Amino acid sequence: MKFEVVSREFIKPHHSTPPSLRDYTLSLVDELLPTMNLPTIIYYATDNHSSISRCEHLKRSLSKILTRYYPYAGRYIKESFMVDCSDQGAEFVEAVVDVSLDDFISQTKNAKMELLNCLLPHPIDAGDEVTDPLLAVQVTAFACGGWAIGVLASHRIADMSTSSTFIDEWAINANQLLEGMDENDEYPMSPRWTSASLFPGKKLSGLPRGLPRVKEDSDDHKIVTKVFSFNKSSILRIREMARLDKSSERLPTRVQSVFGIIGKAIMDIQVANHASSKEFLVSQTVNMREKTDPPIHKNQCGNLFLVSTAHIVAGKRGVEFQSIVNLLTQSVRSEVENCKTILSVGGQVIITDGFDRLTRTLANLDSSSNLVFSDWCKFPFYEADFGLGKPVWISGINSPLGNNVYLFSDKFGEGIEAWVNLNANDMHKFQQDSNIMEFCT
Incomplete structure (x- = not known):
């Protein structure tokens, strides 16, 4: 090629x-x-x-x-x-x-x-x-x-x-x-x-990433990217399985359920690698737009999100799926609540405290204990018709960022494509995880 x-x-x-x-x-x-x-x-x-x-x-x-x-x-x-x-x-x-x-x-x-x-x-x-x-x-x-x-x-x-x-x-x-x-x-x-x-700036330093400025391939950064597709029926089954209260008709969201099934597989692999219990930090972004009081307009440009964090401890036998979904859901709900008051006098403190907590926690964990989840399902990329037809596919890239997962909607808006970035050894095990094999197409 x-x-x-x-x-x-x-x-x-x-x-x-x-x-x-x-x-x-x-x-x-x-x-x-x-x-x-x-x-x-x-x-x-x-x-x-x-x-x-x-x-x-x-x-x-x-x-x-x-x-x-x-x-x-x-x-x-x-x-x-x-x-x-x-x-x-x-x-x-x-x-x-x-x-x-x-x-x-x-x-x-x-x-x-x-x-x-x-x-x-x-x-x-x-x-x-x-x-x-x-x-x-x-x-x-x-x-x-x-x-x-x-x-x-x-x-x-x-x-x-x-x-x-x-x-x-x-x-x-x-x-x-x-x-x-x-x-x-x-x-x-x-x-x-x-x-x-x-949110006026304070001339603060950003989070370090340590990424290269030159193009690399996967052999250089050792991170493998693969796409895992979840169709509508599989997502419904995952949501049913994630429900803590079986008597309730309310199901966890599509996104948190898919993140949960992926997160469980990654955490189980990491615990098996270490042969002991292990603490994980899972972070997700929460879009502030239309969630604040008064609402920030959806077309407000810039970076307008908070970072939700969930601390999850996996035992020697791994971690319970329902527990992961519940913790992820609660962490996002907490940041959505913060959005309601973030335009008040103390709003900037909410932002800086959240990033400070994230920075301090990352400093005390090894890189394999940090999972980053991003949900891009609601963005209408498949509507981007430049006058020459609508898209046939939307993709990300082979990312050098390990333990990183982001979601796109599929072309029909009913399924989800999960882009999973792991090191090569973990990816091999991830593909053989029983839940991933059962629910992915």
């Missing part, structure tokens, strides 16, 4: 950013995050618009949408904890690969997840330097006429909710251009870049 980069350029906003918006200050949550980019790859089948230059169409619509997402066209200035929004531009890369889209997806799902990383313009940790773009896009054409858009958005100024909103609005704008609509027509969304007014 041969990848080739055809071109690289920087796309600037269609309209210059006003001087009053040139300095974008980070919020408190922005400051506390590690240096990394959030990756999303969106795949499309062959389109029927042969008369349209796909990349030129995407560049033009990207330029227009950057007018509204102007920090993405800026550069981060570490010393001042702010973004210089002087329209330096978002990076746009064109690439080609000499296999069909179906063959590529088949190879990655079956054995070679590291191939996914070739669809991104940079490694996920290439950030925070003044030369690093805060948004980088790679459009890759497959031999069959299918194509993929790989989006890297800097976690310094955006969480996955912001990235999803951006992709959604970019697609809407691209559709409008194909339909000949005027650029000044009304947009259905209005991004808000005012998070620092809600």
